[in-house]
Amino acid sequence: MNTFTDHNNPGLNSGDRIGDYCIKRVVELKEISSFFYELEHTPTGARHVHISNDDKENTFSVAFKTVPSDSTGVAHILEHTALCGSEKFPVRDPFFSMLKRSLSTFMNAFTASDWTMYPFSTQNKKDFYNLMDVYLDAAFFPNLNMLNFKQEGHRLELDGEELVYKGVVYNEMKGAMSSPDQVLGRSLLNALYPSTTYRHNSGGEPAVIPTLTHEQLTAFHKQHYHPSNSFFYTYGNLPLKDHLSFIHDKILKKFERIDPKTDVPSQPRWDRAKVVSYPYPLGPNEDPVKKYQVCVAWLLADIKDTFEVLVISLLEHILLGNSGSPLRKALIDSELGTALSDGTGFDADNRDTYFVCGLKDVEESAAEKIEKIIFDELKNLADKGIDPKLIASAIHQVEFHHKEITNTPYPYGIKLLLFFSGSWFHGGDPVRILRFDDDFKHLNEELAKGPFFENRIKTCFLNNPHRVLFKLTPDQLMEQKENERVRTELEHIKSGLSPAELQKIKQDAEALAKLQESGEDLSKLPTLEIEDIPPSVHIVKETDLKLESGDSEAGEATSNFQFPISIYQQPTSGIFYFDSAAGAGGLRKEMLPLVPFFCYAFSKVGTARRDYIEMARLIDAYTGGVGLSVHARNNFGETRDCLPFIGFTGKCLVRNLDKMFDIMQELLYEFNFSDLTRLKSLLLQYRAGLESMIVHNGHGLAISLASRNFSVTRALSETWNGVHQLQTIKKITTDLTDDKLKAFSDDLMSIGKSLFIGNNFKVAMVGEQGALYDAMPLTSKLLADSRQQTSGMGFLPPAITLGDQIPREGWSTSSAVSFVAQAFETVRMDHEDSPVLSVISKMLRSLFLHREIREKGGAYGGFSMYNPEDGLFCFGSYRDPHIVSTLNVYDNAGDFIKSGNYDSEDVKEAILQVCSEIDKPDPPGPAARKAFYRKIISLSDEAREHFKKQLLTLTRDRVIKVAERYFDSSRKQAVAVISSEEKLKAANEKMADNPLKLYRI
Structure with a gap:
């Protein structure tokens, strides 16, 4: 007799039928704390996985195996075009329209x-079924008309007398292929998959995208977007x-x-390794000597082999997981590069x-040395x-991250899907991934037999001939050559x-413009x-944790404790969170x-007491992470000033409470920067990370630059998180002598x-009741160890003087887009407006900017943002031609929003x-x-509710x-x-009466 008690779906068992569906497994x-249902729709072969639990944030997805045979970007362009109207919903952009008509917590493709x-x-x-209706019709019955294809994919237009390429995906991929990590x-x-679909750029190579025809797009949809090639997923309490x-x-x-013929064969294995080199664009003003990347990459296990995938995931952590991991340490200690190469890992x-590992910012001659x-x-x-x-630490990390429920960067229901979907799409078993106890049992049996991971290193890496020594080579003429190629190509086409x-071509452009303008x-x-x-x-309320009479030790510790503790009793699945903030306003300018x-x-x-290797291994062995973070916030209290603080956080499985507090104690009171x-x-690693974010987060960095002289908070945020932080680190890392490092070490101390x-300090504890009781004396002891007493003087505005100029600037970097x-x-938020x-x-984003910047202009995105915490209103564009x-x-x-050229329904949608x-x-x-941080800046729940x-x-x-x-x-x-510098100078020629002041990043 089945003992399952899923109260959302009572009475459903393996073998049951629900209409045309057969339940294959429960x-x-x-x-x-969930139930897994695997089903098949018998007439079509459509697959469906449902995960049932008490989560109110319900998730839906439909996915298709899309197997391109070229680099035209057909799968990517189809994804965009399918969301441009469908049979039941023949509107121009139902996806973006539904963003306005929904309370979705996530929508994307x-x-x-x-x-x-x-x-x-x-x-x-109600929203769930509204969205499902639109998504299903978009996927299976889209209006793949020619104008939408031209808008989202590629098209020819006349710019004066010159022919130019336009298209959202075309410009998106031009931006993507400007980034070294994407290239x-x-x-x-x-390089690794020369015989299978993976050799093609599924996003689309800008040079190849214009060869895709509308007929090829519709044929690709007919084959791939069919129920027989579909994977449905639902999650939550419905x-x-x-x-x-x-x-x-x-x-x-x-x-x-039908038979969609979308099975992906395994890549035939090689009998000898290869050496390959690929170029990427580098700006003409940058020194190319140490701008190479070198890595070694191996082809490994079949994704369906869950045990091997788990083993290699653990090997990844053993070899590369933290700064004390042996392969990471060997590479970084070589000083041949600044950081691990892009793509490093499993x-x-x-x-x-x-599996990939290597170094970035290296010289070309370093390749063999790195290998x-x-x-x-x-x-x-x-x-x-x-x-x-190292093995125990890796196993602990996998256990911790399986147990922890997070919604970053996606809601938990989507994160679960992405966790098993790759294997599922290729015929693997999702349950084996979601229930990894059997694989861990097998692993422990293998570990007991002898040198298990050592043997895997031999089979996966040392004796595996299917590998490449890969070099990414800077080419300062690459963008110029590509621009010239495109120019020549377009001249030839026009002739x-x-x-x-x-x-x-003119009529198509007019028709598209008319479509974009039409109500x-x-x-x-x-x-x-x-x-x-x-x-x-x-609202997350604090818990009044009453210590029982038997808790004498905890009571004694808190009676002498001068720091108020915010306590939040939460169902955290056996994980304890320590959160604290140290005021940073008292630091010297x-x-x-x-x-x-x-x-x-x-x-x-x-x-x-310990070197960084010991410390890194200790943190990984007993915690889910311990560290600091910067926060530049605005106070809602009486002063209403900038309130800067440093977050000091740690999280661990409840069984490791003592160990985590020992680690935090050592970090707080025995920190040491003397290892030069x-x-x-x-x-150098930190600088490399900052440099790589320029193209990925260009819109955010541009907004930060523009905003920096409006308030102390924005100025500090730019100093801490923007282009000026990169410039600070560039200056420090130029000519790093021992004397310079020693002075820097003293500053950090x-x-x-x-x-x-x-x-x-302001302190919070988050967890289940037993963990909170156990953590109280540990928290008290941690902060009672302070050697000095102050009055929280760090929670005040920083010593920053605002610039007196409102920026109008251009900052150049290596980028094909702007x-x-x-x-x-x-x-601010407390004002009635x-x-x-x-x-x-x-309203501006959905009714005006989306049309003008994305649909007409071909940028990947155009948006407006209002920040109620500081009252700044910003416009931005992403991957913009x-x-x-x-x-x-x-x-x-401004003219648009003042015109009133919209109705009450538009206002309602913006409210949604x-x-x-x-x-x-x-x-x-x-x-x-978040509740704790709101308390720090005096943002009350009453104010939030009033808003x-x-x-x-x-x-x-x-x-x-x-x-x-x-x-x-x-x-x-x-x-x-x-x-790019070229684009900025060209823009200034058009704005000669009010040009941008130009700088180099």
């Missing part, structure tokens, strides 16, 4: 090397039967089974998994053995066009109403730019001594978007941390009045653009 997942996925999450049942990742697949009935009635009953997303270091270290480990503590064909009836799309939004906000690196290096540099060799290594004193930002001041400004930011026209769009945004962000759920640990209630009463007339108040030409507008 499995209890005790580790995550992904294209990987061999699959495409359409997932969403929401806490609202390396795509090139590695090309009943499974309702999901199945909905999917069957809307989609599956209209199809019959990748288990493809049919055949692979020798890697093989020497692997051979040494295989011959002499691996420290058992072969008849007058009628040129006229057709449309969105009433066909489902929507939520204001009444569907709860007026409350999620010259020390402030060094604080982010201080935080980065703090737990990586060792202590007075280690300090230099960390500086000074920062620590200023921060970690007396009651310059990131354009504009910012101006408004009012604040909720309206939040709504205006959403334009600069001047985008700035003109920003200038026209803001409320969706407010109501986005967090797992117990992060939710409590939301004001939102729900907004009218169109109120929006227009507030828009007239803040969107006027006399308001100071700051501008910052990150792009």
Whole structure:
């Protein structure tokens, strides 16, 4: 008799039928308090996995194996085009329209090397089925018309007399292939999988994208987006039967089974290793000598072999997992490069998994040396053995991260799907991945027999001929050559066009512009109403933890304790979280730019008692992470000033409480930056990380640059997180002598001594009741060990003087696309206009900027953001082919929002978007941390609730009045653009009367 007790789906058992579905398996997942259902739709062969639990944040996804046979980007362009209207919802952009009509906590679509996925999450049942209806129709019955293909994929247009390429995906991939890590990742697949689909760039090579035809796109959809090639996934507390009935009635009953022919074969293995080299674009002003990347990459196990995948995941952690890991240490200690190469680690997303390790910022001649270091270290480990503590630590890390529930970067239901989907799509068993106890039991049996991991090093690496020595080579002429190639190609195309064909290009451009400008009836799309939004906000209350009479030790510890502790009793699945904040406002002005690196290096540099290797291994063996982070916030209390603080956090399994507090105690009171060799290594790694973020986060960095002179908080944020942080580190790392390092080490020690004193701490504990009782005396002891007493003098504004100029700047870097930002001041959250400004930011993005910057301009994204904490309103664009026209769009945004050329439904949709962000759920640990940080900056739950209630009463007339108040030409507008030097100079020629002041990143 079945003993399952899934109260969401009572009475469902293996072998049962639900309409045309057969339940193949029902499995209890005790580790995550869930039930797993695996089903097949018999007539079509559609697969369905459902995970049932008490989570109100329900998730849906439909995915398809998409197996490109070229680098035209057909799968990627199809993903975009499928979301441009469908049979039931024939509107121009139902995906972006539903972002406005929903309370979704996540909506997106992904294209990987061999699959495409359409997932969403929401806490609202009505919303769930609204979104599923739109997603299903978009995937299976899209309107793949020619104009949408031209907009999202590629098209020819006339710019004056010149022919140019345009298209959202075309520009997105131009931006992506400007980034060394993207080039390396795509090139590695090309090198390792020369015989399978992975050799192609599924996102699309900019040089190849224009060869894709509309006919090829529609044929690809017909073959790949079919139920017989589909993988459905649902998660949460809604009943499974309702999901199945909905999917069957809307989609599956209209199809019959086919053979989609999308199986991906295993890559035939080589009998000898290869050496390969691929170029990437480097700016003409950068020194190319140490801008190479070198790595060794091996093809490994079949993704369906869950035991081997687990073993190699553990090997990855043993070899590379922390700064004390032997292979990582050997590479970094060589000083041949600054950091591990892009792509380093184990990748288990493809049919055949692979492993990469190497170094970045190296000289070309270092390739063979790096290869020798890697093989020497692997051979040494295989011959002499691996420290058992490294193995235990790796197993602990896997256990911890399986147990911890997080929503970063995706909701938990989507994270679970991504955890097993790669294997599932290729015929693997999701349950084996979700219930890893059997594989761990097998592992322990193998470990008992002898040198298990040592033997795996031999088979996976030393004796595996399917590997490449890979070199990524900087090419300072690459962008210029590509621009010239495109120019020549377009001239050749134009020379072969008849007058009628040129006229057709003009007519297509006019038709697309007309389509983009046209109003449309969105009433066909489902929507939520204001009444569907709860007026409350999620509140995480502190717990009044009453110590029982038997807890004499805890009581004694707290009676002498001068630090108030915020206690949050939360269901954290056996994990304890320690959160604290040290005020940073008392630091000397010259020390402030060094604080982010201080935080980065703090737990990586060792202590007075242990070197960094011992410390790294100790942290991994007993915690889920211990470290520092910087926070530049605004106070909502009486002073309303900038409130900078350093977060000191740790998390562990409850059984390791004592060990974690011992580690934190040692870090806090015995920190030591005297190992200059280690300090230099960390500086170079930190710099490499900052440099790699430029192209990935160009929009955020541009906004930070534009915003920095509006407030002390924004100035500090730029100092800590922006381009100026990179410039600080570049200056420090230029000509790093021992004397310079010693002085820097002294500065870091000074920062620590200023921060970690007396009651310059605010403290929180998060966990289940037993853990909180056990942690109370440990927390008391940790902070009672302070040698000095202050009055929390670090929780005050920093010693920063604002610049007197409102920026209008261009910052050059190696990029084929631009990131354009504009910012101006408004009012903060406690002002009556604040909720309206939040709504205006959403309206401008969805009603104006999306059309002007993405659809017309071809940028990947255009957006507006209002920050109620400091009152700054910002515009930004991402992977943008334009600069001047985008700035003109920003200038026209005010006219649009003041015009009232929108209706009450548009206002309602913007309110839904803001409320969706407010109501986005967090797992117990992060939710409590956010509550603790709100307490630090004096942002009350009453203020948050008042803000939301004001939102729900907004009218169109109120929006227009507030828009007239803040969107006027006399308001100071700051501008910052990150792009190539060539593009910035060209933009300045067009803006000769008001040019950008140019800088180099």
